Amino acid sequence: MDFAFGPQDEELREEARAWLAEHLTGVTGARSRAGGRAWERELGTGGWIGLGWDRTHGTFGNRSATPAGQIVWAEEYARAQAPARLGHMGENLxxxxxxxxGDADQRARFLPAIARGxxxxxxxxxxxxxxxxLAAVRTAAVRADGGRTYRITGQKIWTSLAREADWCFVLARSTGGSRRHHGLSLLLVPMDQPGRITVRPIRQxxxxxxxxxxxxxxxxARAEHLVGGEGNGWRVAMSLLARERGVATLAQQIGFAxxxxxxxxxxxETGAAAEPVMRDRLVRQWAELQSMRWNALRNLGAGDDxxxxxxxxxxWGGWHRRLGELALxxxxxxxxxxPRDWDAARPYELDDLQGQFLFSRADTIYGGSDEIQRTVIAERVLGLPKEPRP
Structure with a gap:
């Protein structure tokens, strides 16, 4: 396969570099809610949100880019060490x-606001x-107000950006008595519902x-904010998760590098590189990262596979966890x-590599554990017999 970028892609690369160099100057506080929101709006004004969207249903204020162009933007964003995106869930998922x-009304209501950041x-x-x-979801969605709304009751966990988000796309069980992947629906739920939605941070x-x-x-949640029809939530949810491993994976690998x-x-610096075993492990990490890049490029055309x-x-889950171990x-x-003496009156501090090690312990769990990924590959790709279910 030819993974080279064409002249048009390189022009976009130069434009992206110049825009980022100009607009990142003086950017501070982007990790805060207010700073992150301001940066999302800046990206939206520049037309950099939604480059990979299917434009069949409209442009929604964003610019067009080929898959190669999307890679260029994602890589340059990562190389510039630009702020972590608060809009990732809306834009890419x-x-x-x-x-x-979705239907035309849903696209018209939500996509322009996402594109503007x-x-x-x-x-x-x-x-x-x-x-x-995921098929064991128990959060319930019950029709109310003569069918005009759904009332949602239950608990979600490990929800990134829940304190910053305006909306949440929720997988809930809309058919009473249903089991597993049957009777699920995907609903778009506004987060600003005091007394009805409570968010509690999880200290790691x-x-x-x-x-x-x-x-x-x-x-x-309004009935018109049901995506894909009632009872079709499993199909919609699986389609959404398949998109989670797209161009963003390549940008992630720039950070890994x-x-x-x-x-x-x-x-x-420490002399560890002179040890044959350690040197072999470092070379192996580098080689595996190159292999992941080629695999990610090859899979860009895989769609919802x-x-x-x-x-x-x-x-990448196993690779990053091993890197965390090597870092220590x-x-x-x-x-x-x-970095300082322990003081019981205040939380301990970690440097970047210590924090990387601790967080990377979860890389093979969140977003679907390694066991689940292997099951998906075995059953849906290799056609092996399914695991027995209780």
Whole structure:
């Protein structure tokens, strides 16, 4: 396969570099809610949101780009070390899903606001009893107000950006007594419902609280905000998850390459790189990262193929966890020391590599555990017999 970029792609690369260099100057506080929102609006004004959307149903204020152009933008964004995106869920997950499964009114209502960077989204999938086994969802959605709304009751967990989001796309059980993937629906739920939606941050062992619990106590969703029809939530949800492993995976790998370069540099400083076993592990990490890139490029045309997504997640989850381990091993005993003396009156602090190690322990779990990815590959790609269900 030819993975080279054409002249048009290189022109877009130069434009992207110039725009980012100009607009990132003086950008501060983008990790905060207000700063992150301002940056999303800046991206929207520049037309950089939604480059990969299917334009059959309209432009929605964004510019057009080929798949190669989308890769160019994602890579340059990562290389510029631009702020983490608050609009990822809306742009890369919900928007393509609405283009594929939504109706004209839903696209007209939600896509322009996403393209302008004005509305942020979170994902209501996992539950305490339905993490990797998503078909075990128990959150209920019951018709109310003469069928004009749904009342949603239940709990979601590990919800990224729940405190920042304006809306949540929620997978809920809309048919009483249904089991597994039957009777599920995908609903678009406004988060600003005091007393009906409660968000609680989850403090992780790294000290961060990027994930949240979300409790729905009769939260309302309009019937016209049901995506793909009642009872079709499983099909829509699987289509959405397949899109999670697209161009963003390539941008993620730019960040991985920077992390690996830092670990290699540290190994040289500490002398760990002179050890044959450690040197072999570092080379292996580099080779595996190159293989992941070629695999991601090859799979860009896979569409909604769940096998492609499962392979990608299986590869990068294990790779990044091993890098987290290497990051501490090349430092030796100093890796367990904090940047300051312990003070019981305030939380401990971690440097970047220590935080990377702790967070990377979850890489093979969140977004679908390794066991689930292997099951998807076995059953849906290789055609092996399905695991027995209780």
């Amino acid at each position: 919900l928007a393509p899903t609405l283009l594929a499964h 004005e509305e942020l989204w979170c994902q209501g999938y996992s539950e305490p009893g339905a993490g990797s086994d 062992m790294s000290g961060d609280a990027g994930f949240n619990e979300v409790f729905f106590d009769g939260a309302e 920077a992390e690996l370069a830092r670990v290699v540099g540290l190994a040289r 769940p096998g492609a997504g499962a392979v990608a997640k299986l590869l 091993q090349v430092r030796g005993a100093a890796a367990v020391l904090g």
